[in-house]
Amino acid sequence: MPEQKTPAAQREIGFAIVGCGVIGPWHAGAIARVAGARLVACADNNKERAQELARGYGDLLKKLDITKEGGNVVPAVYTNYKTMLKRDDIDVICVCVPSGDHAKVGIEAAQAGKHVISEKPLDVTLAKMDAFIQATQNNHVQLAAIFQRRFDPNAMRIKQAIEAGKFGKILQADCTVKWYRAQKYYDSGEWRGTWELDGGGCLMNQGVHGVDLLQWFAGPIAWVQSWCATTARQRIQVETQAIAIVGFKSGAHGVIQGSTVCWPGEPVINQVFGTKGTASLQDSRLTSWKFMKETAADKNMLNEANNPMTRASGTDPLAALGQPGDTHYPQIKDMVEAVRTGRAPACTGQDARHAVEVILAIYESARRGGERIKLPLKADSPATGFPKA
Numbered sequence: 001m002p003e004q005k006t007p008a009a010q011r012e013i014g015f016a017i018v019g020c021g022v023i024g025p026w027h028a029g030a031i032a033r034v035a036g037a038r039l040v041a042c043a044d045n046n047k048e049r050a051q052e053l054a055r056g057y058g059d060l061l062k063k064l065d066i067t068k069e070g071g072n073v074v075p076a077v078y079t080n081y082k083t084m085l086k087r088d089d090i091d092v093i094c095v096c097v098p099s100g101d102h103a104k105v106g107i108e109a110a111q112a113g114k115h116v117i118s119e120k121p122l123d124v125t126l127a128k129m130d131a132f133i134q135a136t137q138n139n140h141v142q143l144a145a146i147f148q149r150r151f152d153p154n155a156m157r158i159k160q161a162i163e164a165g166k167f168g169k170i171l172q173a174d175c176t177v178k179w180y181r182a183q184k185y186y187d188s189g190e191w192r193g194t195w196e197l198d199g200g201g202c203l204m205n206q207g208v209h210g211v212d213l214l215q216w217f218a219g220p221i222a223w224v225q226s227w228c229a230t231t232a233r234q235r236i237q238v239e240t241q242a243i244a245i246v247g248f249k250s251g252a253h254g255v256i257q258g259s260t261v262c263w264p265g266e267p268v269i270n271q272v273f274g275t276k277g278t279a280s281l282q283d284s285r286l287t288s289w290k291f292m293k294e295t296a297a298d299k300n301m302l303n304e305a306n307n308p309m310t311r312a313s314g315t316d317p318l319a320a321l322g323q324p325g326d327t328h329y330p331q332i333k334d335m336v337e338a339v340r341t342g343r344a345p346a347c348t349g350q351d352a353r354h355a356v357e358v359i360l361a362i363y364e365s366a367r368r369g370g371e372r373i374k375l376p377l378k379a380d381s382p383a384t385g386f387p388k389a
């Protein structure tokens with residue numbers, strides 16, 4: 001008789017990472033610290049990167065004095081992720097390859113019976129995102145998508161206040177992602193700045209975080225009108241600046257601004273304005289929390305919300321800020337619970353699809369000289385550059 005695997009609820013959940021570049025180690029850092037998670041293996045075309053990630057995971061366990069249930073075994077290293085997928089001690093695959101390959105790797109992982117966590121954006125076309133979501137459903141595995149800013153305590157505070165009706169009727173919601181990416185950033189990977197694998201520029205790669213929060217707070221978005229252009233850098237296909245007016249299904253309106261040419265770069269700003277109040281988030285800092293009728297807690301909120309001692313969870317010291325993988329910690333923890341209990345992850349593939357669809361609509365509008373584009377989109381349009389203004 002074949003040996004029965006211990007039920008997920010009673011054992012450590014085995015993770016493996018595909019893609020060990022910039023973001024892979026963030027996943028490893030979070031997996032190291034989440035109780036009930038273990039990094040079993042990692043894969044990268046570039047063997048040194050995979051080896052370095054595996055070493056870094058071991059070093060972090062040592063540094064933080066963490067012992068995993070099954071002992072601190074060094075993760076196995078693969079240059080071919082397809083071989084890695086054959087291991088039966090892997091429950092979850094973290095997809096950390098270039099954006100336009102998320103669905104490809106994720107679908108193979110799902111077909112191998114693995115749950116999947118995809119980096120943002122879920123993928124860069126509607127067709128690929130839908131095939132990805134479908135494959136996980138067909139194979140009865142979970143699909144979680146990284147949007148770590150949703151898990152920030154202050155972002156969650158705003159979301160909960162919106163749901164409680166604290167802002168009244170939301171009339172305006174905006175997001176601004178004005179960052180800086182030098183040419184050497186684009187030169188650091190052949191996929192960067194390409195339509196095929198980056199899927200876009202300052203919005204699809206960088207701004208997608210702000211767009212996701214915007215639609216999570218005030219969405220769904222019903223239409224967009226925009227301007228996008230490649231205003232700097234050489235040898236890139238995608239936009240470096242984007243500005244869009246958006247209309248929400250609720251009747252609210254807002255503005256999305258994205259850039260990779262604003263030196264030296266500013267925090268991501270998300271703002272919500274309602275008939276009874278305003279909130280403003282700058283990265284993880286709550287900078288405005290105003291209500292016509294304020295409670296004592298509201299009056300003290302900026303002190304409370306921005307105090308590093310109260311931000312870090314007192315009951316979970318490993319969640320404390322300032323450790324590698326901090327931002328991804330809540331999502332890895334959430335995935336362990338999702339796998340163990342069978343409930344959906346807090347940010348599913350379907351949830352993460354919205355921001356990409358909004359960005360694709362913004363590109364379509366810009367390509368048509370600012371025409372109003374309604375959502376939902378019916379199909380993908382060819383990904384090309386933008387007309388000269």
Ligand SMILES: NC(=O)c1ccc[n+]([C@@H]2O[C@H](COP(=O)([O-])OP(=O)(O)OC[C@H]3O[C@@H](n4cnc5c(N)ncnc54)[C@H](O)[C@@H]3O)[C@@H](O)[C@H]2O)c1
Binds near residue numbers: 079205
């Ligand atoms: N959540 C965030 O804040 C955040 C931050 C940075 C990057 N990301 C996302 O993470 C993804 C990767 O970005 P990055 O900056 O780490 O890129 P990167 O180029 O630094 O790393 C990608 C790695 O994937 C490897 N790779 C590519 N194809 C592969 C394959 N078929 N098999 C195995 N390995 C393969 C490459 O060799 C490389 O090491 C992107 O989708 C990006 O949008 C998210």
